[in-house]
Amino acid sequence: MLQVAVRVVVHALLALALLASPSLAAAQAAQPKGSLVIIGGALRGDNAPVWERMVQLAGGKGARIAVFASASANPAKTGQLLVNRFNQYGARAFFVPVAVTLSGTDYQAAADDAALADAVRSAGGAYFAGGDQGRITRALRREDGSNTRMLDALWDMYRRGGVIAGSSAGAAIMSSTMFGHPKPVLATLKLGLDDGKEIAPGLGFIGEDVFIDQHLLVRGRFARMVPAMLKKGYKLGLGIDENTAMVVGPNREVEVIGYRGALLVDLSKAVPQDGPLNVSNVRLSYLDNGDRFNLVTHAFTPSADKLDNKIDPAKPYFREPLFSADILGNTTVVDLMARLIDSDQSEAIGLSLDSPNGVQPDLGFEFKLTRTGDSVGYVSLLTEQYSVYNMRLDIRPIVVPRPLYQYRAADAAR
Structure with a gap:
């Protein structure tokens, strides 16, 4: 009986709150079902x-x-x-x-x-x-x-x-x-x-x-x-x-x-x-x-097949620098995020560069993905597909000199 009485009181208070707040009541009524x-x-x-x-x-x-x-x-x-x-x-x-x-x-x-x-x-x-x-x-x-x-x-x-x-x-x-x-x-x-x-x-x-x-x-x-x-x-x-x-x-x-x-x-x-x-x-x-x-x-x-398989940052799978020359490629950004969340690296870099005939061809962009304290990853036990949450992304414009010059070993040795 006491529990029933408490529920009645709570419902009454909620009803009064809605009456006192017409905007809240209207918002709840308007929410599609x-x-x-x-x-x-x-x-x-x-x-x-x-x-x-x-x-x-x-x-x-x-x-x-x-x-x-x-x-x-x-x-x-x-x-x-x-x-x-x-x-x-x-x-x-x-x-x-x-x-x-x-x-x-x-x-x-x-x-x-x-x-x-x-x-x-x-x-x-x-x-x-x-x-x-x-x-x-x-x-x-x-x-x-x-x-x-x-x-x-x-x-x-x-x-x-x-x-x-x-x-x-x-x-x-x-x-x-x-x-x-x-x-x-x-x-x-x-x-x-x-x-x-x-x-x-x-x-x-x-x-x-x-x-x-x-x-x-x-x-x-x-x-x-x-x-x-x-x-x-x-x-x-x-x-x-x-x-x-x-x-x-x-x-x-x-x-x-x-x-x-x-x-x-x-x-x-x-x-x-x-x-x-x-x-x-x-x-x-x-x-x-x-x-x-x-x-x-x-x-x-995460999905049921990932829920019990959270990525452990202390046991990274990938152990090499992470980079992509075409961050806008098909699924590239997601692939880079997946490798970063399961890596010993703290960041990954992706670039987007234009054709010499494009708009402002010397202007490109750097996309830097960073694993932070809030970043979490899961991997499926069945498909090995990743879910990655709360990764930081910074985007900045970069200058790409034109024309592009050929790499020479002699220059690298200087």
Whole structure:
């Protein structure tokens, strides 16, 4: 009886606190009950863990999933292929004809069609295909920037408990800011980004506090996240690789599933300087398949096959200097992080240099990774894949003299 009375009192006090704090009560009421599945692009049809998770979150076998091919150059063909794929995994998917490039339709009228919006609102989930993310926002927002009925329906479904998923362009729209048509990564580091053209408003399903990027490791895009986040004031960014997904639950827990992993970029203690990208004390973490990160508590949880195999700094596996001449290469940054966390070295250096025909060819960048007291690593007992949390990253511009001169042994002997 005493325990029951205590619980009643506690609940009453919590209720009074919420009444006294309307903003907190409103925030809790507005928190979506649904989930996000954010895929880095190039999702293969045989990646069953990702497809099955989307169907399961939408309600399981027979779940109705609205397919948006709004980003595609050929929405009808792309949409039908995706409908068939979802149905192979047990869903009852349907194509939503809201796309700028869909011939024979008025996309603006379709986006404000009440019956079509109701069909999406009552579905268990929605999926956005890859392509050009600007086509998605153009199709779902009116010219004055306001929401169409279709976008409101998507938000209603998500708040009620449905899942919103997207690959590539469909991942980019998940944050409130997305890349539009940016320059190549290295040129972005040199020249920065134009707001409104190279970065543009997204749909913001993940909230205002997290930046999202995709095709991350394959294309070395982790580096371009930093200037974009600095420009728009983000402290946290998540970049997801191809054929891999981040599942974000209503409790703001992020779980990585699929072929590779995700990079968490933390700028909460970063110190930027003016000019070409020059920033110190970025924190970089790599979440591998099965790892989790909570966006509220900032707690990391390694996958079950890594949990009992934490890296012991006193027993390093790698014992040579760590260096890469192409830090933006496919998975290079993650490979360097993995070797550093299990090394007798305290830092690793990566470079990014441009072609003689590139923009400002004599300007390159040094990426210094440092293992700190907060850095933690785990290795899988089954796959030997690493998870690496809280590694320091400093990026600074460097001058590369042109032309490059041939090495001569006589010069080294002087």
